[in-house]
Ligand SMILES: [Zn+2]
């Protein structure tokens with residue numbers, strides 16, 4: 001399966017690898033299961049990813065669930081599992097990669113993953129949490145020590161001063 005979309009995904013990621021194919025197939029399956037429309041607006045789709053590996057990039061491209069919009073959140077649990085939410089219709093599901101078969105080479109694994117119907121690769125389960133919050137915008141105020149403007153939710157209040165995490169730890 002060599003589609004234009006797969007090419008776009010690998011261009012974004014920088015290389016073609018099994019991990020990317022896992023995210024790509026999960027995203028395609030999510031499109032079908034969560035009835036995601038062809039045209040995706042900013043923040044329609046949110047992903048809570050349980051991995052921080054290559055697959056995350058495919059989801060960012062295919063589902064427009066990006067880190068920069070706050071619609072890609074990493075909750076690292078070390079699993080090939082993606083919780084995907086469709087804000088448009090309220091549908092959500094967790095896509096978990098079924099037992100990973102071992103292959104002698106990465107190339108063979110990649111070819112196998114891309115040749116499969118995504119339905120045969122993942123178990124569809126309940127999400128680990130409800131809809132994540134919409135991206136919030138915080139006011140930035142200067143840290144009392146270094147003076148760098150820092151989003152308020154990242155400042156720590158110590159000795160009556162609001163201090164950034166970098167200064168707090170040094
Ligand atoms: Zn990769």
Ligand SMILES: [Zn+2]
Pocket residue numbers: 143144145146147148163164165166167168
């Ligand atoms: Zn500081």
